[in-house]
Amino acid sequence: MPRFARPPARPALFAALVSAGLLAGCGDSGEEPAPAVGPEAPPTAAGADPAGPQADPAGPQADGAQAGGPQAAEEPISPYGTFRLLTPRQGQVSNFGSLTIAAGDGTPTLKKFEPTEQFRTLKPNVTLGEANAEAVSFTIKGEGNDESSLTFEGKPVPGAVVGTLHDESGNAVTPAVLAPLPAGEPNPGPAAFADPGFQQTVQAIGAVSQSVAGLTPVAKQRPYAPAFFALYPAAVASEAQQDRAPEAIKALAADYAAFAANWGEWAKADARRTSGAILLGLPKYREIADAELAAAVEALPESAPEGTAERWRTQFDALRTEADRRMDQQALSNRIEEAMQLAATDSEAGLSALRTIREERPEVPATLYRLAEGLYRFGGDAGREELRTLRDAEPLDPVLVFLLAEAERRAGNADEARTLFAEAAAIPNGPYLIQPLLQRPELAKELKQPRERLNEDLEDPQAVTDLLAETYRRLAKGFAGEDRPADESNRTVLVELFTGSLCPPCVAADVATTALTETFPSEDLLVMQYHLHIPGPDPLTNADTVARGAAVEVQGTPTLQIDGAQPEFTVGGPIGSAAQTYDALVEAVEQRRSEPAGASVSIKTTADGDRFTAEVSAEREEPFTPDHRLHVAVVEDDVVYGAPNGVRTHEMLVRSLPTGATGARPDGEGGLSYRLESSVSDLRDELRAYLVGYEQDHDGRRFPEKPLQLTQLSVVAWVEDTTDGRVLQSSFAALGEFPPPPAEEEGETDADAAPPAETPPADAGAAAMPAQPAPSANDAAPVAEADSTPENDEGEAKPDAATAPSSDAEGDAEMTPEPAEPTEEEPAPTADEENEGSEDEPSA
CATH class of the missing domain: 2.60.40.10 (Immunoglobulins)
Structure with a gap:
């Protein structure tokens, strides 16, 4: 069965999101617009305005259309009828299919489930849990798959049934809507379509304020508008990124949870989880994040699958570990940059700081590479000698070899530089790891890729090719240990x-x-x-x-x-x-x-x-x-x-x-x-x-x-x-x-x-x-299977070596591989990023 998880929003500016909605609505995606997703009054006729008339873009809608909240006088929708199961997200809607629920003789029954084409291949079976004025629930399983499932839990509200879908583990949660099948529309309808209700909600917020100040007032007026499941996380991330006061962030997260509570216990718990995940990596808001994650577990419904709370706690521990790692990396990066800036004005003090960082954090490749860069830029002859020592300890690190080559070249040692440039170019993946150095503004004009140096030096492409082959051969054979004498047995x-x-x-x-x-x-x-x-x-x-x-x-x-x-x-x-x-x-x-x-x-x-x-x-x-x-x-x-x-x-x-x-x-x-x-x-x-x-x-x-x-x-x-x-x-x-x-x-x-x-x-x-x-x-x-082999049908030997070759079907990859050295249009990651958190650095 498919998984539906909503990852934390990217930290985009909330005002920019609002502006984008005002300038280019979600219906501009090229997909056919459909009636807005969410609670609405009786289905609009084909061709009618799905949003209905609006007296005030920020206020309640005259007909309770989905983009706004229902009027207080409206009654919840009946749980019986034909509905589409929809999962909205940021202006787009996924349609699982339609299901018909009948009242029966006192016992609700599921009359039919008609999946959309994409979902049909799973051959889903739907089991109705309950359907009444208080709650609607059912479970979807693929044919022959009793281990994976999706469960809908919702409640009737004016115009629709709103709730969530969660998987059998309780890890994946997403808002979901049972929307009445519009009159005259195909059943079950398209598998995906644009939701103009998202744009309408964004417009309503923009009419109040271009900041988060307009978010909660509109959310209270439109408690069943699914757009807020995207807008609130974006607002939390944006405000935290702009270093707002912790009290303001805490209040915003609380408003998100209050809105989500309208959609059920699962939605509220997931809102807490999302806010906590967003804030976890920011030291200023770590206390709020921990509180949100603890509240998320407390908010889980009693019906949650067994072990859900423990799984969530395990997930939070992993998030904390990753957040701590990223914060540590950022702090380390700041220390390195400060040391480099110091070395530019006081080489002895700056290089000493870089050495200290390297001694404290030898497991991080960036500490070695930036020390080597500092020695090359600010160390002079003594720095070149220290570079040689570093290279001797890590003879297959292309960055160290390359920087030493450039230092030897600058010192006038042409033969030594040529040998080192050949090694830097011959080490597998060497040119790629070297490229970030060439992209630093302070080094771009004085450094060149090692092969370019060799071309300038030897002025003969074939001579360069031969030198690189000879160098690679020497490096590869350098892994060999002591020669083993011939064994007394006769086996080869x-x-x-x-x-x-x-x-x-x-x-x-x-x-x-x-x-x-x-x-x-x-x-x-x-x-x-x-x-x-x-x-x-x-x-x-x-x-x-x-x-x-x-x-x-x-x-x-x-x-x-x-x-x-x-x-x-x-x-x-x-x-x-x-x-x-x-x-x-x-x-x-x-x-x-x-x-x-x-x-x-x-x-x-x-x-x-x-x-x-x-x-x-x-x-x-x-x-x-x-x-x-x-x-x-x-x-x-x-x-x-x-x-x-x-x-x-x-x-x-x-x-x-x-x-x-x-x-x-x-x-x-x-x-x-x-x-x-x-x-x-x-x-x-x-x-x-x-x-x-x-x-x-x-x-x-x-x-x-x-x-x-x-x-x-x-x-x-x-x-x-x-x-x-x-x-x-x-x-x-x-x-x-x-x-x-x-x-x-x-x-x-x-x-x-x-x-x-x-x-x-x-x-x-x-x-x-x-x-x-x-x-x-x-x-x-x-590997993909070959279409044919060079044997005959019995697998016998070919008559001779010149027999025509067979063809194969080994995939449709590009013939020409990726360029060896990243271009300006497609910059490579820095050496620090390339080796960040990895123990597989290019060392012996």
Whole structure:
């Protein structure tokens, strides 16, 4: 069932809200206006003025229309008839549908509930509780869903039944109205429409005062106008923002609760809750906020679901914690700014204050970044030395590395500056975290992005690309610990990594596996990469990697298998998680490689020009069973491609699976072997055809680059037991070096497509395929199922590596990733904001 919660209003100025209502009414949304929501006299005829005549915009309406309050002489509406169930909010109305309540033979009955189209898909069932002159209640549940529900509790007033809807937990509460179905209008009517009653109420307030002074007098005259559920919270927030006296804020919150009480106990309790939540983050009004939250619990009706009071108290505790955190951050930010201003006039005193703040709050990245900025701006040579010390302690923090690079450049140390600029640019997400520094007015004219510095220095784009690839490789391998000697067992452990160039949480896995290959000898460990279109199009993906991901039921990236089994620990995360991932992988590989192999695999390769062959065979003491499979992969040893997630080199990249995603079956005598004959040109054509086909299948959007060098290739083979997916043994052999593609094809760049990004936006880690939940930075990005695989209907191996690739349906994301460095039109968050409250800062 859906949830209906009304979050606290944003602290917009109340007068501005009134003015906006006077200048542009809520009916200007383009939606068809409907009769105003709320109590009214007998339904107006089609085409009649839904507001009715007004003697005074601030006074009672002549016909008791919803925008104003009912006249004292009017009687409450009968609870019997056909009504629309409406939930109004800020000039817009959601229509759940219509229900007909009949008096029956002394017992009210629900004759019919006709949901609107959007609500109909839930197949709602309505159970009537009571319907009399004092109260109306009913519960809505979706078909087959007894756990979730919405309950309406209201009372008849002149013109309508007003009350609230709340969910089964009592956490979500929203005002609701049973409005008589207007004569001549469709039943149940549109799912949503504009409510001119909101504008009418705003106009009435504006006629009294352009400040909150007009709010309560009109609310007393119009006690059933739903507009006040939006206007009162906006007024409380606005007045508190303008630092009004606590007595005035307390009185305003009390007026809100008094108005809401006209709509029932739930509405009053929720009004108290809303006021308290708004005021909680302001120290001046904390006492009022606590009182409002306590009053909210006391105001809950006796019929509230069991545990509601405790759930509300838990919610309030969480709100207090968050409010305290924000107030603390604001106070800390003020201290830092004061210290920076002091450093501008007294560098020694200001830097000392920044150091003190850093010592007191080392867990907050902003204290480190602003100290580093202060050392760069005001510290001189001594500040540069201190910056070097900070950088040595956090060698993978791009902000520290960048500021030290700028300091070395300013000091005339060109070689040192070049190395540091390359590191700052090569650290994944580095340029994005650096960007806020460039946006500070005091630094904008003297700082430049590290790659821009390198372009100016080397004056050769290819030289810059090579330097960044070399630097990234060095940084990634720097995670490696001590070399592990070869194990006495004969097992070669196979690590299969499913990753993506647009996948931010894949950074930790990519870096960790690169370091892993530096730790273990090649006869003990093989690491292969399968790229997938997750969370968006990836030019390193091919039909076979998509099929392999589907065959092993990959649910997202990064996913990693060690000899066919997924580890229980998390492998994803930002660069700061790479060390932890590496340590866990070392332990897992160490444990696995000590186990004897279940077979042997041999590979014999030949190469002539651009053609190559591979004879692959597997053996064991007894024949292989029908459950065993031989897998063969053609991999590219090292691909240089500046992926949007910041990974610049890609080792052992799977380019083809000649035996298909599910491998080759044993022959009739239980033998496993495979002969591969192909050519680099055929393989390159196959990969290019897949990428071009993918572009055509996605509205013609193009990859900015198609890395198809294929100059160094190897063959990897392994034997799998399909009963449990475990790998018995693996092996690899080099195919050799091959000529690069023709000059016009080299790099396969597209001049009309946007250049590849160096790093995605900070929230790209939450990017997901359509219809999937957004993952966190340490979660895997979800994957969509592929339409087809490169095997035949029985899952058999393809006849050769040049078989035409299959297509896939991996979502409809943009081909061109987000720009690496935020533009002026779309500014990046500051480094302080980017790392605020996070422990995943870019540090080793």
